[in-house]
Amino acid sequence: MLSAGRWAARLHLPTLAVAGVVVAGWVLLSWRYGAFVLPSPLAVLHGLVEIVRSGEVWTHTGASLGRIAVGFGGAIVVALALALAAFVSRTARGVVHDALAVLNATSVFVWIVVSIIWFGLSSWAPIFTTFMITLPVVASTLVEGVESVDRRLLEMGDVYRLSGRQKFAAIVVPSTVPYLVAGMKVGFGLALKVSVVAEIFGVTSGIGYVMNYSREILATQMVFVWALVMILVMLAIDSLVFDPMARRLARWR
């Protein structure tokens, strides 16, 4: 049996209380300014039920996640290659550092506009944007991880004459994986936010597209519904993918 206190902690009771206040405020504002500016919570809930029932939620969420999988997945692969280069060569490390600094300083909007020019009105525009924005985030944490490999452990490897490959597998990879997971977690959040923005232009599916479309047909409540879907996707992936990964990594601590 859990005590009342434990239940309170598990349910985040104070958070629920704050949420209650926010919803109450929301209802009041919606009532004051009208459903076009701010639809009521009930209307949003109703809209959510509707898209779940029609299956529309899966079409658009699936389209967005598919693009993220390609763009973000590509970014992870390239980031791994860059981190490996930075580990093997000091010269490469400098180049990677500088290149990532430039990428980090580039605005999302630059990539959105450029990708539309290059790829036209296709899925490749949001994919490319997602790739270019998440690459520096994942790569910089990975490079940081590679640089923070304990030199004393590598020296231990030298004492016992481990080969380069053995040192890589036994020392470098395990000490870098936590950085990879942290980078992926931050990178995925960014990927979801950025790809949705890029979807406003030129594609006819995805959460970003459908949000913008809802605005155009004056269905404000659907804008809120899709925002809610995005938040739920983010929370679900965090607790189903990244949190278990982090827990697995912490096993030996």
Add this chain to the structure above:
Amino acid sequence: MAVTLEVAGVGKDFLIPVIDSVSFSVEAGEFVCLLGPNGCGKTTLLRIVGGLEPPTRGTVTLGGEPVVGSGRHTRKVGVVFQEDRLLPWMTLRENVELVQKPLGIDGAARRATAARYLALVGLAGFEDYHPARVSGGMRQRAAIARALAVEPDLLLMDEPFGALDAQNRRIMQNEVRRIWRETGRTILFVTHAIEEAVAIGTTLVMLSARPSRIRELVRNDGRVERSKLIDGLNTMIMEEVERQQRSAPA
């Protein structure tokens, strides 16, 4: 099998000369303790002997083969560092198994050897623990088991018990002495604690203040009474500490 270690005219400069010139030889099966004031280059000398750092002058040979920086020689050396340097994501057993991989030993034999040496250092039953789950003394024991697992021609120990409390330190000294008797390995042991050196070493090498030379080489064979030996070495080390302080740049 254990072989002779020859240190001939070894010196090292780091901007200033740290080790002037040190020569001594260690016979197979000896337990040599390297003593000296702090900062006289004991650890540096150990690292040169282990092939982790090249000397500025002189040579080190192990069984007639030259030892050079980065450790490219075929002799096997085990090192126990001041820190345990165990891989935290591996169990104690996996840590000990890992260092046998380059020797081309198959999995079953690696496992058996790991179990044998972990038992020898008193860690039977803790094989599947991760380093974070055991005490500092146990981690250092595991590091010793790892060093023994390669059947080293020479075992180097660099103040391995520096991080342990007095009680654990004494226990570990007895353990190392026992392990040395049971395995017959040649050991070079760096310490700044004279009592420790006298308690466990068969040969004591006292280094002078920086730039260091050998101040005294003592056979600890019981012919000199222990307390007298300790007193004598204490006087020596205090003289060297004073000399080092006088020569230190203001």
